[in-house]
Amino acid sequence: MSPDPVHYHQPFDSLHRDFFGLDTHYHLADGRIARRHYLDSAASTLALGCARHVADELLDHYANTHSDLHFSARIANHAYDWAHGQVLKFVRADAERYSAFFAGSGCTATLNRLARGLATRRPERDVVLVSLLEHHANDLPHRKHAGQVIHIPLVGAAPALGAVDLTALERLLEQYRDRVNYVAVSAASNxxxxxxxxHDIAALAHAHNAWVVVDASQYLAHAPLAISDTGAQERELDALVFSGHKLYAPGSPGVAVARRALFEDSEPDEVGGGMVDDVSLTGYQITARFPDREEAGTPNILGAVQLGAVLNVLQRLGMAQVHTAEQQRLRGLLAELAALPGVRIYGDPDLDRTPRLGTVAFNLDGWEHGLVAAVLNDYFNVAVRNGCFCAHPYVRELLKPELWALDLDPDDAMAIQRWQGMVRASLGLYTMDEDIEALLAGLRDLLARPDHYRALYQADADGNFHHRTFHAPATTLFDPDALLERALARLNVTADML
Ligand SMILES: Cc1ncc(COP(=O)(O)O)c(C=O)c1O
Known part of the structure; x- marks a missing residue:
């Protein structure tokens, strides 16, 4: 049985198909050529075609920002400002009090920036509270820059852990009263x-004069999120970050939406062109203008505009509608997975008690995560991710009962790598019923023919599984050199001419 099909209406249906890479085919281990089923959106999403179109059109006018003189510079400035505006609108941030700025190639850059900036702003508050379910990007920067990081426990027990334990958070805020600078949490786990x-976390933090930094990288593509859910200031997030490449705009920068008051009157972390009013041989005057003061150097104009276009489209489509459709698909996937013998789904499975977005991590009893992921790829063309997903403390906590039961030798790194991890399937706006069906079909076949599949693979020292006879190195799938040769040949340029 397959999950109930999800029916879309126009314009949802057209947009759902307007992505690059939905018709990508690969040769499989059994000789078939099949369409890829991309279930790795939590790592990076595919590109929305209409948004990419805007960025491509901008190429005809491409010029640097930071000048309004010639036509093209004027266009670049306008388009780049527009992108900032789309970000603020998307999370309903008050443009008078909040600023959006871009940095790096994902939210890791903006989180590092925030961690450094907030530590400098209130050095007397040396403690940061970080949830136990964080990606390393929302943990390590705080460890590096704060005096002390304390991890907030989650409700429930492994493997059915839930969200942040608000009672425990309140206790920590009390215990470290006057020392907590901010609380850093993800809006949704990767x-x-x-x-x-x-927003409940923000209200608690604010009651203790602590700020809240929210990593919304795994949230914004799936559901509506505003700086304040009710409009009340005490429930406002002080800073929110995300990665554009997880929001249908690969190649776009990392984003921060932050209360201006957090950055005003302090030296920006990075200095250079575009963020100063004047420079003499002995000094420089940093501009008061946001976001310029936070964006030293030439920005990623094309990426930001592409992301702005995605956010514009998603606003028109309505994130509530996106969420509703995805929840239907997610419920179906969870139910089908739970019905397979020996499948363990991580995290509290009760969606009404513990809401989740379109990401599911699981294991099959007695199967290494690396072997399951390899078979799904090689025989079913299902692209999932496996391992610890840069969230080692959380994954270890979820796996604790299993790892204890295995009684692994702590010095046997290979055994630990083999068993410490999960398989993750994650959805996007373009996910189709047949992608979910391909995943389920693969798992069913794997469970039906365990010896057959196991005999086809061998593990390496890192716990990764490799097919004994089928090899598909990247250059046979996509070769930049060969593509470039063909592009040059179209220009009648051959290798010997260069
Ligand atoms: C929740 C979360 N935060 C942060 C990151 C890091 O994002 P990036 O690598 O784009 O900087 C990721 C990436 O997987 C993530 O899932």
Whole structure:
């Protein structure tokens, strides 16, 4: 049996298909050529075609920002400002009090920036509270820059852990009263998709004069999220970050939407062109203008505009509608997975008690995560991710009962790599019923023919599984050199001419 099909209406249906890479085919281990089923959106999403079109059109006018003189510079400035405006609108941030700025190639850059900036702003508050379900990007920067990071526990028990334990958070805020600078949490986990009540967390943090930094990288493509859910200032998030490449705009920068007051009157972390009013040989005057002061150097104009276009489209489509459709698909997937013998789904499976977005991490009893992921890829063309997903403390906590039961030798790194991890399937706006069906079909076949599949693979020292006879190195799938040769040949340029 397959999950109930999800029916879309126009314009949802047209947009759902307007993505690059939905018709990508690969040769499989059994000799078939099949369409790829991309279930790795939590790592990076595919590109929305209409948004990419805007960026491509901008190429005809491409010029640097930071000048309004010639036509093209004027266009670049306008388009780049427009992108900032789309970000603020998308999370309903008050443009008078909040600023959006771009940095790096994902939210790792903006989180590092925030961690450094907030530590400098209130050095007397040396403690940062970080949830246990964080991606390393929302943990390590705080460890590096704060005096002390304390991890907030989650509700429930492994493997059915839930969201951040608000009672424990309140206790920590009390215990470290006057020392907590901010609380850093994800809006949704990149491992389980479990959603944290970020506005409740903000209210608790603010009651203790602590700020709240929210990593919304795994949230914004799936559901509506505003700086304040009710409009009340005490429930406002002080800073929110995300990665554009997880929001249908690969190649776009990392984003921060932050209260201006957090950055005003302090030296920006990075200095250079575009963020100063004047420079003499002995000094420089940093501009008061946002976001310029936070964006030293030439920005990623094309990426930001592409992301702005995605956000514009998603606003028109309505994130509530996106969420509803995805929840239907997610419920179907969870039910089908739970019905397979020996499948363990991580995180509290009760969606009403513990909401989640379109990401599911699981294991099959007695199967290494690496072997399951390899078979799904090689025989079913299902692209999933496996391992610890840069959230090692959380994954280890979810796996604790199993790892204890295995009684692994702590010095046997290979055994630990083999068993410490999960398989993750994650959805996007373009996910189709047949992608989910391909995943389920693969798992069913794997469970039906365990010896057959196991005999086809061998593990390496890192716990990764390799097919004994089928090899598909990247250059046979996509070769930049060969593509370039063909492009040059179209220009009648051959290698010997260069
Ligand atoms: C929740 C979360 N935060 C942060 C990151 C890091 O994002 P990036 O690598 O785009 O900087 C990721 C990436 O997987 C993530 O899932």
């Amino acid at each position: 491992v389980t998709g479990i959603v944290n009540p970020v």
